[in-house]
Amino acid sequence: MTCNITSKSHYHETMIKIYALIQEGEEHLSEDDLTQLQTMAFAAEYYKDEILALSMHKEPKNIADWVEQARSYQSRRRQRWCSHSK
Numbered sequence: 001m002t003c004n005i006t007s008k009s010h011y012h013e014t015m016i017k018i019y020a021l022i023q024e025g026e027e028h029l030s031e032d033d034l035t036q037l038q039t040m041a042f043a044a045e046y047y048k049d050e051i052l053a054l055s056m057h058k059e060p061k062n063i064a065d066w067v068e069q070a071r072s073y074q075s076r077r078r079q080r081w082c083s084h085s086k
Contacts, residue, residue, distance in 0.1 A: 003043035008052075014044050 005011050021029060021037045029037065060066045 003039045005043050005047040005051075011044060011047050011052075014040050018044060 003014065005014055018037060018040050021033055024033075026034070060069050
């Protein structure tokens with residue numbers, strides 16, 4: 001079985017299916033269900049790490065883009081630090 005995720009909506013649908021299978025519990029899944037779960041999980045992980053990550057990290061084209069990217073990075077770091085310090 002192959003699972004090629006081609007869009008964000010397809011990614012979200014796949015994640016819903018993955019969570020539904022996980023909720024059933026591994027001991028209640030057939031071999032086909034386990035194979036399907038593994039295939040979908042690998043496809044979702046690839047899409048999240050490779051496709052979504054690439055679309056989020058665009059190469060800056062000018063100084064204004066560099067500044068915006070730096071501000072965004074600083075903002076994300078502050079949010080992470082604030083959430084960990086609570």
